[in-house]
Amino acid sequence: MALVPTEPGCYLWKDARGTVVYVGKAKNLRARMRQYVTLQDEREKIPLMMEVVRSFDYVVVGSEHEALVLERNLIAQYHPYFNVDYKDDKSYPFIAITESDVFPAIKYTREKHRRGTRYFGPYTDARAARETIDTLRKVVPICMATCAEWKRARRLLEKSPEAASVANLMLAERCRPCFDYHVGRGPGVCAGMIDTVEYARHVSQVERFLRGNRSEIVGELTEQMRAAAADLDFERAGRIKARLDSLDALDDRQQVVFSSSVSLDLFGFYREETISCACVFVVREGRTVRSSEFILDKGLDVGEEELVGGFVKRYYDETSDIPSEVDVPCELADAEVVAGWLAEKGGRAVRLHRPQRGEKRRLLEMAASNARHALMRYMVRTGYADERTNKALLQLESALALDAPPMRIECFDISTLHGHFTVASMVVFTNGRPDKSQYRRFKIQTPLTEANDFVSMSEVLGRRYAPERMADERFGSRPDLLVVDGGKPQLTAAMEQLAELGLDIPVCGLAKSDEEIFVPWDDTPVVLPSGSPSLYLIKQVRDESHRFAITFHRELRDKAMTASVLDDVPGVGPKRKRALMRRFGSLRRLRAASEQDIAATPGIPAEVARAVHQALNELEKIPVAENQEKAEKNDD
Structure with missing residues (x-):
């Protein structure tokens, strides 16, 4: 351990077979790894993990920020047992834009992320992802990656990359329009109806739409509609109006949660002993765009900070949709590093925040409630509870x-x-x-x-x-x-x-x-x-x-208090007991009454009122004694 450098980097703990069981990052590799060896790390899983560790490896990097990026890559590569990961092995759906193509296309996919493709999501509801693509193409025509004519056009452009500047002219000669072009879902790339500059503007609108920037698109489409109407091109103005109506219908289905135009993600969690669920509320321009639930393979067996931090990093490692604010239920020790990583990834400042009150706190609690219900459904559906039992x-x-x-x-x-x-x-x-x-x-x-x-x-x-x-x-x-x-x-x-x-x-x-x-x-x-x-x-x-x-x-105890306390007072029989309860209505109000108030009850002499008041004062001492006993048990 003395030979481990004191620089930033990532460490990999391995078992007897050389399998990586845990990956972590550190600002000081030697100091952090020594905490594991000497069991100074207070997390409950550490003693169990170190029992199976037989060797280690490490990678030195230039900064803590680089260590965070490397940590995510190593976890994705090795899937270590003691790191937080998805419980189910299925891949989640994404909406992707093939940005490396001359004419980028949109697609619904579960593929592993590729270079040159931008991914939005993940979605846990496949139908919601497909409906989003369908609505999006009504608003901004763009090619689908599954379109046979688009694939044919891409193959032609790959064979003749020098023709990219005049791609629309070449495609107009060699290709034919697809069905989507005829119904207004495609811009006509396959028939040379649009050049690369205009198509790039469509792609930009699509990406902004997927990031939740609806107001910009509405403004642009409204301006285009007015310009078309001014040119007396009422057919084009009508098509744009139909796109605006599609946006209005989408807004009607989305819940308004903030009066201001804020963009943030809220992470709620619910944990059982060895399993948990994370629920993500995606809010864009003050509206809840979607919510997604993810089952995780760790629960109360790891600390809340480790669970939340591990999932947040995994989530944003797989998506290009980075908001300006991320709300989480607990403070993260490396919040500044994570915020810096997200800012670099999203191209703007990102705030990592733990709401304490107000609407954001309420939404965080709602996300946690949704996570609980999603976890219960998963456990019933998979028989997880029976297996664990x-x-x-x-x-x-x-x-x-x-x-x-x-x-x-x-x-x-x-x-x-x-x-x-x-x-x-x-x-x-x-x-x-x-x-x-x-x-x-x-x-x-x-x-x-x-x-x-x-x-x-x-x-x-x-x-x-x-x-x-x-x-x-x-x-x-x-x-x-x-x-x-x-x-x-x-x-x-x-x-x-x-x-x-x-x-x-x-x-x-x-x-x-x-x-x-x-x-x-x-x-x-x-x-x-x-x-x-x-x-x-x-x-x-x-x-x-x-x-x-x-x-x-x-x-x-409560029955004894309410039923027999008056029965045990000398001078109080059924008739006087009824008179007292008729006047005060409940034992709580009677306990709060003074001796003079009790004596003012018709048929209650002063000496009986005094005895009732004293008996009720003795009753007040019982909850105090109970609290003292609880405190003594806690001390033990």
Whole structure:
């Protein structure tokens, strides 16, 4: 490592077979690579990645900007496992202009990018891309790359490149007009009806159209229509008017999101454990031109900055449509370098921005919502959830030394408030999915003066796994794995209770702090790999049991507060209780009332009003105690 230079460049980590597993860029190669070796990089995937790394390579460049460009090329070349990439291997559609041709043509394509061709997109909706081309050719006639007559004209020009200056004359002699020319979609290149200068103006309009600069095209077409009308060429003026109508119809279909004429891209993300989705809103001249969704192969297993930054670079590496502003949900450490790269690529200054409030923030949240729905649709369509669940069960079988995959998992959690309203939850996951018909909840019957998870856990397990309950079909079959929410104390309580009942059920405890799994056969906790399906499943089980327990606890507590607080006050019977609730309408308003206000209620003596007020003051202290307990748990 001491021989690695301190200059800017890109580094490539490789496994034992020499396969590149990760590509990164650095302002100082030696310092950055040393962070990986010494595990000073705090990203969760780094320890796992460095376990498989056996060698490395690096490339020195002149600046950090050049390193960014090289990084994108290397990632595209090697597709490293630990870099953010598209989840599905399909290529996305683009709209392309073959700029290297004498008469450039437009095409719908999924091809790998070629030199001499400019690409706009990507589009995730193939129909939207084709409709855009169709509408565009109504507005600005241009040749299609699939046209047989255009291909014939291109072959003739390739054989006689010296004739490019008089190409229209040569084509007029040797070619014939295509069908698109007759219906107004083509400018007549194949029949020599247009020269290279006029056609270049059409191409320029098309590119501006695809970049979202509609107002310029509208202005030009309006001026041409007026000029044609002034020359009494009403037929040509009518054709131009039809093109303007096509633009108006397109504007009607696009949502106006900004009153000003702004051009920006907004990136929203939604992440699961090992998969995520990015949604891009493309806004041009204040209108949402399109939205596209992309499934990515990384999720919560990488940091948000790495996920967002990696996708933004990949996205703009494949498109020529660069806006003046890019809005992202988090700050990027290399924002200035990325903005400089985009400015050079787009030919104008680009601002990389994280909106905090206002309309842009609202659109960013809407993009994230669209990303969530798109990811859910993808997971259902591909059966991704089933595949991940199967992997999770097999991984748990191996990590916890089980005899078979845990097809039925039961998890227990305790919820209490200093020994009051103590309850337990039992949630069941069958085949890796919540089985809510099997959920059960228990009121802890052991008298408690303070929170005691050890005693509470022993009681609930004794009741659940008692012989009569084990024989009760309503409680389901014997579990393949018992999970208790907590560390060693909760695990010990579970083991002792199962031993008293004479049951041999695999059991483990899941600690909240470091997601460590405590097992009976080893003093060292099991740590599942970060981002693994098994860790995701076991956390989902634990979180569901906690949710179910706290819901029941709050239900009992709130019911006790609202139903019995007045019943326990001396001097308050059903008649006076009705009088109080009739006057104040709710317990919340009664709690906010003063002693004098309560005493003003007909039929409520002063001493009873004082007792009610004192009881309600005691009630106010309970939420405070609950918050203190939560803070103590967080400190632990």
